[in-house]
Amino acid sequence: MRTAAAQLPEPPHGADRVIVTRNAVAVLDGASAFEPASVPPGEYASRLGAAIAATLTDAPDAPLASALAEAIAATAAELGLADGDGCPSSTVVMARLTGDTLDLLALGDSYVFYGTGPGFGTLTDDRLAGLHLPQQRQYRERLAAGGGYDDAHRELLRALQRGQRRHRNRPGGYWIAAADPAAASHALTLTLPATAATWAVLATDGAVNTARHLGLDDWPALAPSGPAALARLLRHCQDWEQDADPGGRQFPRSKRHDDKAIASLIADR
16 A cells, blocks of 8 residues: 655644554544634644544554544543534544455545546535535625625634534534544445555545646546645645635635645555
């Protein structure tokens, strides 16, 4: 198995994290906190990522959802977390090669793109976007009209996050890693037969959304790239956000620059 990864900004800055074990890769996106949180999202993502790595190292063949549940429980205990408005959270996507299978998991709105032959598939969890909260539409319309990233925009994001939290880790809402390990049982999972051509690209929405907007989302071509090429992709997206669309008019997004992380896994058999 070959892996490569890039992050912008590099840890410990930002809240995206990439975890690599002997046979697995995980990418985490600590949720931005527009109101005070008990633990910074980057610290939560770091601790959760370390717990995932430890669990998958101790039990490399364990079901991914079970490994994630164990890691969430360990992280919550370590940080003294309880579910509530101030509890941090993180998306988690995972890919693992075990024997002749490729195991995938997605919890929250990060992405796994994968292929085991011609073409490719996508695994992502869109339940958060499926809430269709009005502030999500309002902030995008306001940016497209030239409102920019001002105090009114930030207040819309705070209102959006308050609305999202009312639906977090509840039936009919959305599920994400936070304090309750039961959320892992609601992750989307997929197991596929692995071949010599098997690959996966895992990425946070900050990387995927801008790359897609710019037409740079050729995931099968990116899969065999090394870390330098992946870092160039992230830098290109960041520079475009800064230089071509600093106010979010062309591509309305919650922040001028969201954190960006991408990792690849190649079977290489």
